Amino acid sequence: MSHAKTIVLPYASDFHTHLRQGDMMRAVTPLVKAGGVGTALVMPNLTPPIVTGEQAMEYKARLEELAPGVQFIMTLYMNPKLTPEEIHKSAKLGVTGVKVYPSGVTTNSDWGILEFEAYYPVFTAMQEENMVLCLHGECPSDATKNICIMNAEEKFLATLRKLHNDFPKLRIVLEHATTKAAVECVKELGDTVGCTITAHHLSIIVDDWAGQPHNFCKPVAKYPDDREALRQVIKEGHPRFFLGSDSAPHYRSAKQGEKPAAGVFTAPILIPLLATLFEKIGCLDYLENFISNNGRKFYQLPIYNDLSKLDDSQKITLVKCNDNEEFVIPQVYSVESDSVDVSDGGRQIVPFMAGQKLSWKLQ
Amino acid sequence: MSHAKTIVLPYASDFHTHLRQGDMMRAVTPLVKAGGVGTALVMPNLTPPIVTGEQAMEYKARLEELAPGVQFIMTLYMNPKLTPEEIHKSAKLGVTGVKVYPSGVTTNSDWGILEFEAYYPVFTAMQEENMVLCLHGECPSDATKNICIMNAEEKFLATLRKLHNDFPKLRIVLEHATTKAAVECVKELGDTVGCTITAHHLSIIVDDWAGQPHNFCKPVAKYPDDREALRQVIKEGHPRFFLGSDSAPHYRSAKQGEKPAAGVFTAPILIPLLATLFEKIGCLDYLENFISNNGRKFYQLPIYNDLSKLDDSQKITLVKCNDNEEFVIPQVYSVESDSVDVSDGGRQIVPFMAGQKLSWKLQ
Numbered sequence: 146m147s148h149a150k151t152i153v154l155p156y157a158s159d160f161h162t163h164l165r166q167g168d169m170m171r172a173v174t175p176l177v178k179a180g181g182v183g184t185a186l187v188m189p190n191l192t193p194p195i196v197t198g199e200q201a202m203e204y205k206a207r208l209e210e211l212a213p214g215v216q217f218i219m220t221l222y223m224n225p226k227l228t229p230e231e232i233h234k235s236a237k238l239g240v241t242g243v244k245v246y247p248s249g250v251t252t253n254s255d256w257g258i259l260e261f262e263a264y265y266p267v268f269t270a271m272q273e274e275n276m277v278l279c280l281h282g283e284c285p286s287d288a289t290k291n292i293c294i295m296n297a298e299e300k301f302l303a304t305l306r307k308l309h310n311d312f313p314k315l316r317i318v319l320e321h322a323t324t325k326a327a328v329e330c331v332k333e334l335g336d337t338v339g340c341t342i343t344a345h346h347l348s349i350i351v352d353d354w355a356g357q358p359h360n361f362c363k364p365v366a367k368y369p370d371d372r373e374a375l376r377q378v379i380k381e382g383h384p385r386f387f388l389g390s391d392s393a394p395h396y397r398s399a400k401q402g403e404k405p406a407a408g409v410f411t412a413p414i415l416i417p418l419l420a421t422l423f424e425k426i427g428c429l430d431y432l433e434n435f436i437s438n439n440g441r442k443f444y445q446l447p448i449y450n451d452l453s454k455l456d457d458s459q460k461i462t463l464v465k466c467n468d469n470e471e472f473v474i475p476q477v478y479s480v481e482s483d484s485v486d487v488s489d490g491g492r493q494i495v496p497f498m499a500g501q502k503l504s505w506k507l508q
Numbered sequence: 509m510s511h512a513k514t515i516v517l518p519y520a521s522d523f524h525t526h527l528r529q530g531d532m533m534r535a536v537t538p539l540v541k542a543g544g545v546g547t548a549l550v551m552p553n554l555t556p557p558i559v560t561g562e563q564a565m566e567y568k569a570r571l572e573e574l575a576p577g578v579q580f581i582m583t584l585y586m587n588p589k590l591t592p593e594e595i596h597k598s599a600k601l602g603v604t605g606v607k608v609y610p611s612g613v614t615t616n617s618d619w620g621i622l623e624f625e626a627y628y629p630v631f632t633a634m635q636e637e638n639m640v641l642c643l644h645g646e647c648p649s650d651a652t653k654n655i656c657i658m659n660a661e662e663k664f665l666a667t668l669r670k671l672h673n674d675f676p677k678l679r680i681v682l683e684h685a686t687t688k689a690a691v692e693c694v695k696e697l698g699d700t701v702g703c704t705i706t707a708h709h710l711s712i713i714v715d716d717w718a719g720q721p722h723n724f725c726k727p728v729a730k731y732p733d734d735r736e737a738l739r740q741v742i743k744e745g746h747p748r749f750f751l752g753s754d755s756a757p758h759y760r761s762a763k764q765g766e767k768p769a770a771g772v773f774t775a776p777i778l779i780p781l782l783a784t785l786f787e788k789i790g791c792l793d794y795l796e797n798f799i800s801n802n803g804r805k806f807y808q809l810p811i812y813n814d815l816s817k818l819d820d821s822q823k824i825t826l827v828k829c830n831d832n833e834e835f836v837i838p839q840v841y842s843v844e845s846d847s848v849d850v851s852d853g854g855r856q857i858v859p860f861m862a863g864q865k866l867s868w869k870l871q
Binding site for chain 1: 649651652653654655656657658659713714715717718719720721722724728730731732733735764765766767768769770858
């Protein structure tokens, strides 16, 4: 398959994406499918965050209107007011997961939690409902403990181990792993612990976001050896590691100011980007498992293991680029708005690797 | 002294500063003295770089015109064309040091070197002339060796050890140390090895430049434990560690674009900033040694160990701020230019800690 000029795959499943609200939502949601994704787990960190099953279903309906044919998987934002009753109610409404942000570590995470024990009744309800705990696995920075953004993930792993130990049947996803330590930890843990990996963390290291705000995200990309560990666990074909793009659009004006926002926007180029990376790393044969089967198994969704049974609307075709077939990533994606002056270009979104060529494109 | 409302000190000596050229030079050079500095070692990374003694002396004359009363200490930019003959000539003209940038690690370092052995004849001439080797101590990033901006300094220390071993009488300054490893290495080496520390590296860690381009510089600020090691070696009163601010102005437009330039601008607030930091760290008594005596001893300049022998033009007075005496760091410093449209604010320089209060000000 790795030498073919085209590759046919099922529409990908992206188990971590940010689709925002308002103008931004209207601009980026249709781009999910354009990037080759047919199933998208949506993060709940809106303003205000999604905290009830009803809010999640309302949000889902808005997204479905914007992107017909895409299956949206909904999550709640863990917070002190979330009750076991709301978990049971949300599960019945169709909510799949709950996202936990340790306090203060990423965009809109002011509502995050510090003391996980206080949430054990909620975790118990989630385990009963077979819901998934989506963990932003970073400790808040604390100079007195030598915790900073470079080791915040590694320092969090003890908490992951404890949660898994205390809730062995609760499915937990360590989101957007960035370190060798995280990869090794997840591999050691049981089958109820999965791990998402982003396209950009397979691509960049700390050098690439230092002085390049459009590559800056949380968790930050780390050392070359960490990136290599992410690549190796994919090359091993480990079944509990799968795609969660953490595609996170921000306006150009928010990325190029005095305090650039954290987030890398990959949604509209996601599967061509991954195909390009996997080919470079030498594991194009594992692309289908990574972008579809592994995650769908973990999330207990139907597996597309027989492509001949899918109709064309369920499949994507990647085409190898050549001199006649180029795919240059757009410099910007525009956000339309009636209410805001867009003359300064502030309401544009700069994608990851803007202006660069990819080796694969979608037909 | 630490409880006094005022502190009288000699004008400080800053053994690492960037004064640029053209409009930028005209704007920032007068601010050296405003920041409390009377002796400034000037970096040679202009465009094109300063590579001969004559160029250094011409540059010095321009700086002296802009900042009467400041003593400028001049350096050359190490490059493949620099000869032992030029070293001898430059020494006679009054050049004090040669700056070495390993290739590709910082602003305007394309002319830097990789193979230090090729420069041993130059180092030999420098040792004969009692000149100082100013080392930007970082290895170029190399993913295959797991070298990136976070460990580039630590990985460089073997080269520092080798240079010191091969040229034990050559005075070498490891510039702008940022790591515990560098501090420990310099302490272990002989009396001919000194080390500069910046004000900003005493203040910030990696979290502070991630998503804050005005705090972004090379070498990047690192872990909390690294910052603590820099603070501790000052609290120990170690005589071979001294001030080199690495104040490095860039236009706001160059700091807030798609690829923010590396450099933090501290010159106009330098000594009040250091007094504020030293008080916070609890070592205000060591301020005089750090900003004057230690570095001047290493550079074999006259020591101001009897303040009563200095006239007022040689001294500065720090005043403790209170409710009536505030020092708020300006939001910007403007660069005047006849030739460029300044309407977009691009030709402003944003200082370190813009808009924040300091606990000490200069009288």
